[in-house]
Amino acid sequence: MKNKWISAFIGFAAVIIIWQLVIIIGDYPEALLPGPAAVFAKWWSLVVNGTLFEHISISLYRFTLGYVSAALLAIILGLFLGRLPKVWAIIDPVVQVIRPVSPIAWSPFIVLWFGIGNMPAIVIIFIAAFFPVLLATVAAVNRIEPTYLKVAANFELSQKDLMWKIILPAAFPAIGSGLHMAIGSAWIFLVAGEMIGAQSGLGYLIVDARNALDLDTVLAAIVTIGVIGLALDHLLRFVEAGVKRMWTGKMM
Amino acid sequence: MKNKWISAFIGFAAVIIIWQLVIIIGDYPEALLPGPAAVFAKWWSLVVNGTLFEHISISLYRFTLGYVSAALLAIILGLFLGRLPKVWAIIDPVVQVIRPVSPIAWSPFIVLWFGIGNMPAIVIIFIAAFFPVLLATVAAVNRIEPTYLKVAANFELSQKDLMWKIILPAAFPAIGSGLHMAIGSAWIFLVAGEMIGAQSGLGYLIVDARNALDLDTVLAAIVTIGVIGLALDHLLRFVEAGVKRMWTGKMM
Amino acid sequence: MTQSIIDVQALHKTYPSSNKAVLENVSLTIKRGEIVAFLGKSGCGKTTLLNMIGGFEPASSGDILLDGERVTKPSQKSIMLMQSYGLLPWRTVYHNVLFALENSTLSKAEKHTRVLKGLALVGLSDRLNAMPSELSGGMQQRVAIARALAIEPEIILMDEPFAALDTFTRYFLQDEITKINKEQHMTILLVTHDIDEAIYLADRVIILAPNPGRIYKEVTIQLPRERDRASRDFQHYRELIFNEFHLSHEPPAIEYNI
Amino acid sequence: MTQSIIDVQALHKTYPSSNKAVLENVSLTIKRGEIVAFLGKSGCGKTTLLNMIGGFEPASSGDILLDGERVTKPSQKSIMLMQSYGLLPWRTVYHNVLFALENSTLSKAEKHTRVLKGLALVGLSDRLNAMPSELSGGMQQRVAIARALAIEPEIILMDEPFAALDTFTRYFLQDEITKINKEQHMTILLVTHDIDEAIYLADRVIILAPNPGRIYKEVTIQLPRERDRASRDFQHYRELIFNEFHLSHEPPAIEYNI
Amino acid sequence: VTEDGKPIVKIGYLPTTHAAPLYFMESETDYDIELVRFSSWIDLMDALNAGRIDGASVLIELAMKAKEKGIDIQAVALGHEDGNVVTVAPHIESVDDLIGESIAIPNRYSTHHVYVHQMLEQAGYSIDDVNLVEMAPAEMPSSLSENRVAAYVVAEPFGSIGVSLGVGKVLFQSQDIWPNSIDCALVMRTDFLQRDEEVSKHFVSNYAKAGLLAEHKDEHALTQINSFLKIKDDVLAQSLQWISYEDLTIREEAFDILREAMVDLQLSTNPPTYEDFVNNSYINEVQ
């Protein structure tokens, strides 16, 4: 555990040294590539005047809404579609074609239907999270060990019990890795989502600072996004572990 | 096989019908939500006058360069880093923080270092593909069945043989799913990549058509992107199968 | 006690994915309370036959009657002990056994008692909270046995139930199985690779021949219970069955010529 | 032929992840060409002992000498047949066996002949191009046996090598193993759950007692080769070993009290 | 867009010097104003087209294009007069030096495109003699600094930023190329304008007055503008020197030049006419 922290520290220290070296050797104008000290100073000033936390909290609000609703809907849909291979055969090709299209390309239609501000950001995060989780869930349900279904049939489980006691727990580890994949890609699209008329949030902060050629702020926000992304991934791990404990029955 | 095509046909037919219904019921201006017929007509005109193929080929060129170089570099690095847990402990936290940052946020620096035109698109696709493949490869190497390593030790394999005959083939299925994940997300970022000073490509086509409020073209390009994304994924499957055949030795 | 509980009539089985018959013209009557062992070469269709009797696999032709009713799907009447144990890896040992009772009408306390009794029988009272992955293969097999017994089914279908157990544990559980069979008139169908096990446990040993799987020979074991593995008669059956088993294979099995 | 090839001296083993000793004070001398069988309860440390002799696992204290040299890492001299087979799933059957020979100095043709000979021995000449996943468990085990034999090692360490095989195939391979042992003076160490197998194959049977694993008893099998499983003497050894095995466990094994 | 009966006027803008009059506008007794900031023209136009904002200070060509496509909008005032510069790399001395080089513009549908066109024609060249590149304004100074482009023409303050960073210098001001040019305009949705004529009038007249406030270019104006732009004060002061907000009327002569240029540049086959698109009635009422 302690070793882990030391290694991480070495890693980040190396990055900062390389960053500073690039500036010294490349001789870039400070305005075009700010150094670590300037970025840290800017970051600290954003922390002190509280704007950073405002942006973080609104971004997290949008992210949570978009991600959680996408995850829940995708899991529920996926559990059923995984059990209905004929229906899935119809939906799958459509999903496969829609999935590789960037949310940026959708934005005229997103604005048309969802307006500007919070909603487009939530919708873009929703889209970015929905498909990976859906595909992972359907694949997980399809790949459930036939043995478990056999056991369920042998003990004459009802459809409801089958879903809750067998299919969901059996598919959960694979769904979990879908959730991890999705949390990463959805967080990446935060910036794209907050470009559509949002007046706040980390994505807005980046784009706005970029327009003002305020690259200190851009980098401070990038670092913040990275760290929060990492934290979200770890948070998800906690949630997963909690869910798994639900059906072990380890409470006697 | 035939059933699959029929199901896909039903799926796409349903999408087109719903799309047309939305237009009829929602009463949107044609300029803001063109119908399937208009989009198909536009698509056909782009095909006939050849512009679509020009955009497709330049996009595929950029994509191939970015994706293939990212995949190769990430796999090679990953194979070594997977065997060097101490080095990876240093690099991992840095990667975890950089990964969730949108390529859009990097664009000021990408322009600074890589200029405009082809390179930013290639670099953004590279970034989008590199991290998933790297993480998948390292994880795959770490999760290699210890049995295989035991067998290798028992038969006194050299370091080179260990890498080529044991580690690469054993890790390959997991690397493969990383490659699939990456091909999806890299293709999604094509649009973002071709927004930075490119004057051609499907991403540019979308952005340019959006400027001219030419949403027929936007949708025609979206459909094209989706279909090509699907095709790329299938192509990758062929490549994977070919690679796997390499070390089965099924040639006697 | 002597009425027939399972009636297999002219059973044929071909898997849809291949056109080779796996089982051909298998007919068989099993009486309530009987222990029947199936012996046969790997791949001769033993698991397939058990799966069909359990209702997990449809017959290509022929009928299977259980208590006079045609078997069309699995039921709690006949519980299958699978080759791969079939434990739920996300549940503790206790809750894996409890699983069998979850939709029964027993009271909570009764369920608890039954689960504990079953786990005590297989010697796992001290591992109630372990996850299946924390157990050795033999322990997992014992949990599966406890789960099958907990529901007190009329029939237990056992697919190599003791393969992963050491000799001593195996002997102990073989004795327990005969005890349960006697006390509860449970009917037991058992697939095994071990001739001794078949002789020790079964009232009747059925030897299957492969390609396609068919009944080659039935041997009724006329030994009193509490059988002695070292006894003369036991030796006799062993030799008899070994020879039959040998003969059940097409002689010069080409693959063994070097 | 009578010189010692393996010398285990006062071996102790504790896994770093737990503080319970797995093996305690194990000393053992094995002569070239000997077949030694290890019997013991599941979890008593048989696999651990074999792993240490093979050089896969370091000793906590004590020494293992192979041909007079201290064992520090695995080598081609002693090939391990693992409980989980250890086949490479991405290679065909043929190339799995060829794997053993890939860095030997044999010519290509010689390698080819040896691979074919090994696969013929285990009866898999017709499955050269199959992938391991397309084989039944027993077939996979046979491929692993062929691979181990192909390299003609001085010592083979076998961890329950015949567990997944049906009686008939098991008997056949047991005979082949004794033949190879006689012809090539190969030394064979064998872990098994099957008392009969131990008696049939071994020159010496070593019974381990659990918690911590230690040598409880050695039984030298003084029967001529081509042993008859039904013979009087065989019965005698069976009874002897069964009783010893029984005794090697702490009596009243609490977990069996219901 | 009403709440407690009081209309909220939503106006989109990009943080440029060109949208300065908007920065001086305040809510009144008969309407509230809400300025919605966008990061790219394209996103702003999406919102305007979809009716999510009532109006915007936007590149007039983009609005004309939308009008041509059937979006019911009209231009009621200019954003500013003049105030664009051609920023070039230090080694560029004349138009001749730009031939064969890359020139960055923010958008194909922009007056900056027209400036490049006219600048080249006036020097005896054509637009095909240079390589036009569309890119986000924020990326132009670094592109110029790394010699990816030889010049850029874009809304202020980016010209001024380039100059102050020392990566480029001013080759022309826009009035040297095209005096009284039309660049950004205040474009409103017709449905908004017609909903309440009084509010519309009041709003546009306040806009014109705000332009006069910006035109002061004094300490107060600087502070006010910079509360939106957040750039260095001297950069902004430089930028303001090039620009005027005095008369925000859209003139027909200039508009016709623009229409012609759009056709020449193949930006449009049939751009909206002055009568169809420009509505000076509100701003005329102020003067």
Ligand SMILES: Nc1ncnc2c1ncn2[C@@H]1O[C@H](COP(=O)(O)OP(=O)(O)OP(=O)(O)O)[C@@H](O)[C@H]1O
């Ligand atoms: N799902 C299936 N589809 C096609 N063929 C199958 C399937 N399951 C089994 N078989 C084939 O049916 C035959 C009998 O298989 P089965 O599993 O019943 O054998 P078994 O006697 O139980 O063997 P073992 O002793 O190895 O468990 C085999 O040849 C096998 O290849």
Ligand SMILES: Nc1ncnc2c1ncn2[C@@H]1O[C@H](COP(=O)(O)OP(=O)(O)OP(=O)(O)O)[C@@H](O)[C@H]1O
């Ligand atoms: N890597 C390990 N770390 C910690 N403990 C281990 C490890 N491997 C085995 N053990 C423990 O060592 C003991 C002996 O294990 P081993 O695998 O040698 O038993 P075995 O006699 O081969 O059993 P089986 O007959 O089931 O194969 C067991 O109690 C096991 O829990």
Ligand SMILES: [Mg+2]
């Ligand atoms: Mg079977």
Ligand SMILES: [Mg+2]
């Ligand atoms: Mg073992």
